[in-house]
Amino acid sequence: LMSSGVYQRGDEDEGIYGFLVEDIKREIRRSSRLVILQRTLSHSNKFSTILSQHSAVMFYLLGHQAYSAALFFFRCTICNNKDKFQQEMLRMGIHIPERDASWELEENAYGELLQVYQRCDALKCISHKGRKYSTQEGSSLQRNTPGEILHTLASQISKHQFMSVVVRKDGVFKAALELLRQADFDPHHSLKVTFPDDEEQTNDMNNGNLQRFLRLLIQDLQNSVLFEGPENKKNLALNSQAVQEDFYFDAGCIIALSLIHGGPPLGFFSEALYKCLFNFPRDSHLTVEDMGESLCAAKIRDAQSVKDLKKAVSSASDYLEVAGCLRQINSLSDKQPLVKDIVNFHLVTRMQLPLKRFRDGLNTLGLFEHIQMFPEIFSDLFCYPPAKISAHTMANLFFVQFSDNEEKKKKEIITEGFWRQYLHDCEEGRCATSLEDILIFATSKDIVPAMGFNPNPSVSFVHSLSSVGTVPERQPCYNKIVLPVATTYEIFKKHLEYAVCQYTLMQTI
Structure with missing residues (x-):
């Protein structure tokens, strides 16, 4: 009834949103004399008013839209007409404020449009200073070969300052540890290697001795207690003495020095160890096969019935309890999550400290950071033995x-x-x-x-x-x-x- 005769004759600050009190009272008196007749027939012609069952909802929605968009932005959402639409809304009693839209009146409206997005969202960010670092100047980063990257790192080594390495009968690995434990050890110095027990010496013995030392050193490291597993597929082994003596850091440092000083490629890392170190490939998952000889995990994986699965879990209950993986088995669907937790514990969780110290050692002269930028091009040097020369x-x-x-x-x-x-x-x-x-x-x-x-x-x-x-x-x-x-x-x-x-x-x- 209100939509049939009330007009906004007042200003914004008069009456109720522009509706004058006299007009409202007049309309009340008029509407009190009207009678509503209900008809059972439906009309097919156009209606000038909103249907009764939707009138309250539609009136509220249009009123909210008008109050938000106001005079300058309130228009038909279908045809985008403004003038005719606003006239009709006024006829129906919808109040349209004479001001700017509500979103234009907010403090710092659209301020985010003036801000430049300065965070790297790439899947693999290779910036040394993190994802939030931004600058308008700098050099472009090219994808180089491993040899070119190692040559760049080798430029940090001084050709005029030397660190002496004396290899005695107790082996090259001990000689390398003695070098690393020296108080004045500096990885930026060249290495001068001598074998005191060798009777023959030549003019180029320093270069020959260095290559011989690096070759034997990688062989000894591969066969040390720090690694376990089949040949050419080694994982880090958990050794309490190695943790106490910080041998994992020494091993990473030895590998970095060997590669940068022109040593041979490694070729004995397992793909699982490479993934744990450099998170490559990203879409691959660790499996029971990556654990090497692990009978308890293999039995749980191969269980074909709930009975077999419970039996395998029971036989490995001590290990599972230490790993935090012991749980009640109700169906075969519990097998895969359990196997996943066992693999993650064996290869990652329990090896957190050795892996961290190994990465710290690999970062000698910045090697780890460069490998982490391009792990795909270094995987052959670490995981696959070099092809036989022809x-x-x-x-x-x-x-x-x-x-x-x-x-x-x-x-x-x-x-x-x-x-x-x-x-x-x-x-x-x-x-x-x-x-x-x-x-x-x-x-x-x-x-x-x-x-x-x-x-x-x-x-x-x-x-x-x-x-x-x-x-x-x-x-x-x-x-x-x-x-x-x-x-x-x-x-x-x-x-x-x-x-x-x-x-x-x-x-x-």
């Missing part, structure tokens, strides 16, 4: 340097053919030396280092008129082998085998 790989590894003189170059091309033939004979076992022996002879390394060679290995030639003679020479500081020019393959093979075998014999004394 004659084709060796031939491509060594860059051949020919003379500028055409006459000399012709002879050198023939000798280069002898070199390739000799590599194939070594691969097929028709020589007294192996491909690894030749690589050690030229570079003092039996495999390609994790950081690659610097400089790249090369082959050069010396002619018979030179005073050097006909015996091949090695220049390991430059990763170079100098081959004498020979007229026949038999002479070439004889001289090269003699030189390599002599050096190999010296290394075994």
Whole structure:
């Protein structure tokens, strides 16, 4: 009844929201004389008023919308018409305030639009300063190879300051621990390695000794009490003495120093250990197989009935109680959550301190941080043993340097053919030396280092008129082998085998 005759003749501050008291009283008197007639027939024409069963709700909603949007923004939500819509709303008694919309009157309205979002939401943030660090300047970060990253880290090592490493009969691992426990130990210094028990010494012994030390050190570390599991799939082992002596930090530091000083790739980490350290791959899950030889977890996993599952849980109750995984078994659906908790406890929870100290050691010279940026490109160095070297790989590894003189170059091309033939004979076992022996002879390394060679290995030639003679020479500081020019393959093979075998014999004394 109110919607049929009351108009807002007043201002905002007059009456009740613009409805004058006199108009309201007049409408009350008029409406009191009206009679409502109920008809059972329904009309198909347009209604000028809202249906009775929805009138209260619709009136409230339109009134709330009008009060919120006000005069400047209140319009039809379907056709977006403003003028006609507001006239009709006024006719129906909807009050429209003459002001700005309510959301425009809020303090600091739309202030968030003036703020620049300064947080990294990438799945893997590689910023050293965290996700909230933001700057308008800086260098772009490129995805490099592991060798390039290790070379960058190696630039921190001083070539003029040395730390002495003395390897005695008690082994390379103890020599490494003595180095790390020195009060003045500085990872930014170069390493000078000596083997006092070796009777033979050569001019390049420091470089050869360093590579030999790093190679033996990684082998000893792999077979130490700090790791367990099958070969090439090692997990960290929990050892109370190692925790007390902080050997896990030492092991991480040893690995970092080895990789950055040009040592061999590891190749013995399990994928589970790599995931625990670097959370890669992110979408993979730890399984019972990652635990190694764990009979209790395997029995629980393989249980096919509730009876078998209860029996397996009962037999491992002591371990499960310590792990905090002991629970009542009601159905086979309880098996998978239990197995998941056991695996998580065995590989992660109980190894929290060793893993943390191992990561701290790996971060020597910043290695861990760089691996964490690109864990996918480092996984091969840690988890997979290097492929066996072949004659084709060796031939491509060594860059051949020919003379500028055409006459000399012709002879050198023939000798280069002898070199390739000799590599194939070594691969097929028709020589007294192996491909690894030749690589050690030229570079003092039996495999390609994790950081690659610097400089790249090369082959050069010396002619018979030179005073050097006909015996091949090695220049390991430059990763170079100098081959004498020979007229026949038999002479070439004889001289090269003699030189390599002599050096190999010296290394075994």
